[in-house]
Amino acid sequence: MPLIKLYFTPALLLLVLTCPLWQVSQSVPLMAKEPMRDSCVLYARTLLQNITDVLNQKTLFSGIDCTKQNMELYKNTSTPSACAPQGSACSEITTSGFDQSSCLTNIREDLKHYYKVLAAQPVGTLLFSLRELMENCFGIFPASDSTLREAAANLGTSFDQRLHLCKVLKGFQVRAITINRVTAYMTSDEYTK
Template sequence: MPLIKLYFTPALLLLVLTCPLWQISQSVPLMGMQDSCVLYARTLLQNITDVLNQKTLFSGIDCTKQNMELYKKTSTPSACAPQGSACSEITTSGFDQSSCLKNIREDLRYYDEFLAAQPVGTLLFSLRELMKNCFGIFPASDSTLREAAANIGTSFDQRLHLCKVLKGFQVRAITINRVIAYMTSDEYTK
């Protein structure tokens, strides 16, 4: 009898983990945000950092010493502050998920449009994966990308502007990472 139990338990575990119904139940969003979104957001942040460190793209520009340009038409940091947070000297009474997600979606759309015309293929891909899989945003078609990329300039000023916008996007991506981690955490689901 003990031998049967030893073999039965791993077999049952294997069955549960490979069952199609189990896999479907794992993909159901947790309070509107999937655990896989944490990975998409981390990948996006890593790709932004990688692009900022490209020596060939920013030849003659020290991006670390440049100011950042933030997209100011959203209020993502304040809209996404966790309950009880005292950031920016404003204490939040509650987390407004709807407002937060609306602001993040607008940020992502802005950066998608801006980056569509830039030589940042992997970064744009990871941004679009996050948009599509976690926020239900379907960006412009690839033909639009090709047309925009054909019109890109590579002047010093254009590369400097790209550097500054990417630095702002990096900061915003940190906020997005924190929000997604918070929304998928046990603390948020209580």
């Protein structure tokens, strides 16, 4: 019996360390006072690139010059001010400290909002990258893809709807730039000191 215990313990340890569930458990939401993971910088960068790519789609925005349209920002959060780095002087207000918890709360709310708005839109790759960022970096698990497909099937493609999508995407692009800067700042040596 002792011989079995000797072989069983290393085998069990090997199983635990190589199990796919182990890797899933490592993907936890960010908590206050912890540095941002490097992979979140890549997720945020991919999201920004996908937003830019969608905005440049000629077929989606046929007859609309998105570059000349105003942006529509989500105003129920204060992400830019909550996520200003320590010592920054944006908008003539110098911040004395960086409140990671407040910043992440605001970003989570932004991501949830834009996911709901874009869920029924023809922006597949963008929605996928948004979902990846939400799940892997912020612990947000949005509605299932089948729900999204049903909503997309009922979506019209009128000029006004495409114009609205253009404006929302421009606002989301600006917010994604903020998210990119925050994730880069939170992985930097300056922040982790």
